[in-house]
Amino acid sequence: MAAQTSSHCPDWEQLEAVFSADEPNPALSKHLDACLSCRERFAELRANNQLLQDVRAASRTWAGSPVESDVDVCRTSVPIGGYELVGEIHRGGQGVVYKAVHLATRRTVAVKVLAEGRLALPARHQRFQREIEVVAALRHPSIVTVYDSGLTADGRLFFAMELVDGLPLHEYVGKTAPRPSVPLPIDDALPLLCAICDGVNHAHQRGVIHRDLKPSNILVDVDQCPHIVDFGLAKAVGDESVIRQQSLVTAAGQFMGTLAYAAPEQFRGDPNAVDVRTDVYALGVILYELLTGRLPYPPSTTLSDTIRAITDVDPPPPSLSPSASSTGSAHRPPSGLNDDVVTIVLKALAKDPQRRYQTAGALAEDIRRYLRGDPIDARRDNAWYVFRKTIRRHRLPAAILSVFVVLLLAFGVGMSLMYRRTKLEAEKARQIKVFLEDTLGSVEPTAHGAEVTVPQILDEAVHWVEIALRGQPEIEASLRTTIGNSYRTLGLYDAAESQLTLAFEIHRRLFGQEHPLVAQSLNALGALARDRGDYDRAVDLIQRGLAMRRLLLGDQHFEVSVSLQNLASVFVRKADFASAEGLLRESLAVRLRLLTERHADIAMSQFQLAEVLRNGDHLIEAEELHRSAYQTRRTLLHDKHPDVERSLLALARTLMARGLWDEAEAMLRECVDRQRRTPRGDRSRLAEARGELGFCLASLGCLEEAEPLLLESYDHWRTTVGGENATTVEARRRLVSLYEQWGRSDLADRYGG
Amino acid sequence: MLTRTTTSFLLSAMADHRNQDGWLEFDSRYRPILVAFARRLGLGEADAADAAQEALTRFLTALREGKFNRDRGSVRSWITGIARNCIRETHDRRARRREERGLSALNELPADENLIQIWDEECHRSLVQHALLELKEETHTDPKTIRAFELLALQGRTPAEVSQLMGMTRNDVYLAKHRCLTRLRYILDSLQEAYEMS
Numbered sequence: 021m022a023a024q025t026s027s028h029c030p031d032w033e034q035l036e037a038v039f040s041a042d043e044p045n046p047a048l049s050k051h052l053d054a055c056l057s058c059r060e061r062f063a064e065l066r067a068n069n070q071l072l073q074d075v076r077a078a079s080r081t082w083a084g085s086p087v088e089s090d091v092d093v094c095r096t097s098v099p100i101g102g103y104e105l106v107g108e109i110h111r112g113g114q115g116v117v118y119k120a121v122h123l124a125t126r127r128t129v130a131v132k133v134l135a136e137g138r139l140a141l142p143a144r145h146q147r148f149q150r151e152i153e154v155v156a157a158l159r160h161p162s163i164v165t166v167y168d169s170g171l172t173a174d175g176r177l178f179f180a181m182e183l184v185d186g187l188p189l190h191e192y193v194g195k196t197a198p199r200p201s202v203p204l205p206i207d208d209a210l211p212l213l214c215a216i217c218d219g220v221n222h223a224h225q226r227g228v229i230h231r232d233l234k235p236s237n238i239l240v241d242v243d244q245c246p247h248i249v250d251f252g253l254a255k256a257v258g259d260e261s262v263i264r265q266q267s268l269v270t271a272a273g274q275f276m277g278t279l280a281y282a283a284p285e286q287f288r289g290d291p292n293a294v295d296v297r298t299d300v301y302a303l304g305v306i307l308y309e310l311l312t313g314r315l316p317y318p319p320s321t322t323l324s325d326t327i328r329a330i331t332d333v334d335p336p337p338p339s340l341s342p343s344a345s346s347t348g349s350a351h352r353p354p355s356g357l358n359d360d361v362v363t364i365v366l367k368a369l370a371k372d373p374q375r376r377y378q379t380a381g382a383l384a385e386d387i388r389r390y391l392r393g394d395p396i397d398a399r400r401d402n403a404w405y406v407f408r409k410t411i412r413r414h415r416l417p418a419a420i421l422s423v424f425v426v427l428l429l430a431f432g433v434g435m436s437l438m439y440r441r442t443k444l445e446a447e448k449a450r451q452i453k454v455f456l457e458d459t460l461g462s463v464e465p466t467a468h469g470a471e472v473t474v475p476q477i478l479d480e481a482v483h484w485v486e487i488a489l490r491g492q493p494e495i496e497a498s499l500r501t502t503i504g505n506s507y508r509t510l511g512l513y514d515a516a517e518s519q520l521t522l523a524f525e526i527h528r529r530l531f532g533q534e535h536p537l538v539a540q541s542l543n544a545l546g547a548l549a550r551d552r553g554d555y556d557r558a559v560d561l562i563q564r565g566l567a568m569r570r571l572l573l574g575d576q577h578f579e580v581s582v583s584l585q586n587l588a589s590v591f592v593r594k595a596d597f598a599s600a601e602g603l604l605r606e607s608l609a610v611r612l613r614l615l616t617e618r619h620a621d622i623a624m625s626q627f628q629l630a631e632v633l634r635n636g637d638h639l640i641e642a643e644e645l646h647r648s649a650y651q652t653r654r655t656l657l658h659d660k661h662p663d664v665e666r667s668l669l670a671l672a673r674t675l676m677a678r679g680l681w682d683e684a685e686a687m688l689r690e691c692v693d694r695q696r697r698t699p700r701g702d703r704s705r706l707a708e709a710r711g712e713l714g715f716c717l718a719s720l721g722c723l724e725e726a727e728p729l730l731l732e733s734y735d736h737w738r739t740t741v742g743g744e745n746a747t748t749v750e751a752r753r754r755l756v757s758l759y760e761q762w763g764r765s766d767l768a769d770r771y772g773g
Numbered sequence: 774m775l776t777r778t779t780t781s782f783l784l785s786a787m788a789d790h791r792n793q794d795g796w797l798e799f800d801s802r803y804r805p806i807l808v809a810f811a812r813r814l815g816l817g818e819a820d821a822a823d824a825a826q827e828a829l830t831r832f833l834t835a836l837r838e839g840k841f842n843r844d845r846g847s848v849r850s851w852i853t854g855i856a857r858n859c860i861r862e863t864h865d866r867r868a869r870r871r872e873e874r875g876l877s878a879l880n881e882l883p884a885d886e887n888l889i890q891i892w893d894e895e896c897h898r899s900l901v902q903h904a905l906l907e908l909k910e911e912t913h914t915d916p917k918t919i920r921a922f923e924l925l926a927l928q929g930r931t932p933a934e935v936s937q938l939m940g941m942t943r944n945d946v947y948l949a950k951h952r953c954l955t956r957l958r959y960i961l962d963s964l965q966e967a968y969e970m971s
Contacts, residue, residue: 031944031947032944032947032948032950032951033932033943033944033947036947064951064955065951067958068950068951068954068955068958069954071901071954071957071958071961072926072950072954074897074898074901075901075905075926075927075954075957076926076927077898077901078897078898078899078901078902078905
């Protein structure tokens with residue numbers, strides 16, 4: 021053989037030419053096959069050229085310009101029988117992937133070669149061999165097809181696979197997203213993940229678990245089709261010998277998977293705990309990341325902390341980051357993720373595999389249900405949810421829908437509590453369901469059309485309660501409480517008083533003087549008295565409810581924290597901030613002991629405490645608490661939830677107090693816009709937002725624009741709560757001040773007198 | 774030139790308040806990496822220098838308070854954790870300043886899962902830079918060889934240009950390149966051993 025090859029050893033220039041040549045040099049290749057010394061020189065040259073890239077990168081400074089490369093070190097001529105290697109695609113932990121041409125078929129393929137040749141450990145070889153066997157058995161558009169496998173000339177394992185012209189998922193997202201770190205639009209992310217799930221499901225059905233799913237193992241081609249690669253950790257389900265060897269954290273502490281995508285069970289050291297649902301978890305992490313641009317558990321300072329987070333801490337519900345919300349999908353509200361999507365993601369990320377989707381196919385199917393507008397499976401156990409979803413699917417008029425949603429919200433809390441209680445409670449829940457259906461059915465869309473209002477629906481509800489619930493006083497009281505609270509939040513105080521009083525009387529009749537439900541009624545009546553501005557009565561009622569709850573439930577009970585908060589809110593209205601602050605701190609402390617940190621009720625406590633601090637001129641702390649509460653609410657609640665707007669309004673007030681008028685003005689305009697967009701919404705809240713915007717504009721000197729806002733606000737308070745109410749007085753003071761500023765003494769006198 | 778003292782030995786030396794040399798060596802090893810790391814995570818030059826200073830101070834304090842336990846994690850995970858917190862705090866401070874001016878306060882910190890990878894890249898880059906310096910400083914490589922290597926590898930000249938500039942044959946130019954790179958690999962290996970990276 022040697023006689024047929026070049027008899028002289030090539031010099032360095034000639035060896036370099038092998039790297040840079042477009043065409044392989046058959047004579048040199050043959051010489052290399054025959055000459056050990058040249059093979060060693062060639063190996064050295066290859067290692068040197070690899071280092072050269074690093075040296076060039078290191079020699080660039082931050083301000084400096086890159087040095088142009090005149091040698092393509094990716095070129096290689098590692099001999100592999102039947103293939104011509106034309107470039108290096110990727111260098112990873114397991115091996116190097118080359119672009120190559122299969123000489124017999126001229127097909128361009130990707131060839132993966134074990135990186136460290138003879139130095140590789142036997143375990144690594146076994147893993148590689150298994151990878152080849154496993155992937156070759158799979159045929160699916162979302163899985164990279166394997167064509168061939170074998171040994172290179174120097175005894176290294178390789179396999180040839182479909183060459184995907186695409187980018188790893190993380191790079192694809194980086195290029196597709198409007199800016200780096202901004203996630204994919206939801207309308208792109210969900211179908212993409214479905215296609216990935218389909219591929220994984222195909223593998224699962226053939227007994228193959230990937231075990232190392234992550235964005236860098238998923239290539240996305242120009243048609244946005246994903247292709248899963250690197251089944252390096254895959255194993256056949258039930259293959260005991262493999263299972264024993266493949267515990268994620270091996271005895272040597274070598275971490276084979278990638279931490280962020282590893283499921284909790286992968287840390288338990290029980291190889292049998294790893295099954296198809298481990299991949300479902302990784303898909304959940306990928307989905308979370310696609311939607312939010314963040315990982316559910318960002319790597320912490322230490323490995324053990326990160327593992328602890330994955331195994332013990334609930335992930336924060338996915339939400340769009342502020343940067344994403346401004347560039348989100350054109351088809352959906354950009355500021356928050358739909359509840360269904362959040363539910364799907366959290367179900368895929370459940371710590372207990374039993375609570376996860378049981379297959380990747382089930383995850384894909386639920387996403388498709390969501391995309392079709394059908395009820396998702398993850399919430400099948402919630403009848404109310406399914407009912408609402410069905411109605412939406414049938415496209416009822418928007419007015420009816422909004423009414424329905426309001427009612428659902430009003431009942432939501434009570435319902436969830438009831439489900440946990442006894443059979444009687446279940447019956448109660450069923451009654452309420454019938455009540456909702458009947459009430460909705462009784463509102464004829466054609467008869468009322470767009471004029472259907474929430475008060476009308478509530479009036480229908482009262483009528484229904486009176487007719488249908490005779491002889492079922494407990495359910496009647498429960499519904500009257502809900503309806504009364506709804507009237508109260510709508511500013512319809514007389515109607516609210518009548519419903520809440522009836523509920524209180526029923527509770528007293530049924531349960532006597534001291535009972536949690538009696539306390540609940542006292543609290544509700546107290547809140548109503550507070551909203552009417554009758555603070556003494558409010559304090560009396562709520563304190564009685566609080567004392568009853570402390571006695572019956574103990575100090576460390578959530579209901580106690582509710583009473584504390586309500587009581588504090590009265591003191592706030594009375595401007596007794598010192599009393600309020602003490603109560604709120606106790607309430608917040610109780611909640612922090614009972615709830616997780618990111619919880620709507622914690623946000624409520626922070627909100628109220630911030631309000632008190634704002635009034636006490638502790639503006640920096642107030643602003644911090646408000647921003648925190650606002651963020652939590654934006655994350656946890658849907659975009660139109662009134663608490664989101666309350667937070668926005670309060671934050672704007674804090675900013676005004678700090679003299680940051682411009683930012684406050686923008687927020688207040690958003691508040692007013694939100695209220696205007698809510699048909700027949702809470703008029704008191706609209707009046708409040710308008711009053712604040714008017715005040716802000718007046719302070720900025722925009723008197724003409726401020727006047728109608730302050731006037732409308734004052735009129736609202738005067739007619740709803742009366743001229744002597746503190747809110748009305750304040751609204752009038754602001755109006756008078758505006759006129760004085762304007763030089764309109766006639767008008768100032770008229771309202772001032 | 775960096776010593777070949779291992780990181781483990783440096784840490785034990787630094788735990789002693791009187792040992793300044795250990796600390797200086799550690800500082801010259803890790804400060805450039807910390808600065809580059811902070812810059813990769815979006816900080817400007819001055820902020821990155823401050824964050825690196827803060828991270829080193831906290832590292833030393835924690836070390837001397839006995840808070841670092843090798844069994845619980847590597848030096849790398851520990852120092853990246855500290856650095857990440859310092860960088861995040863700088864980002865947050867800047868965001869608050871922006872907010873106070875009524876500007877957008879978006880945090881531009883890249884995804885956390887890349888932190889270790891970014892750290893490793895910067896660590897490697899720093900070692901290569903040290904290795905390049907050592908190559909230039911050491912006496913047993915001919916300055917002409919090093920110059921040819923710099924022209925070819927770092928300044929992007931073609932072999933023909935270097936050959937002409939230096940009065941060497943083209944093969945000698947390639948030979949110079951490979952001598953330097955082989956030497957660099959050797960230096961790099963010994964540095965990695967000292968850093969306990971391998």
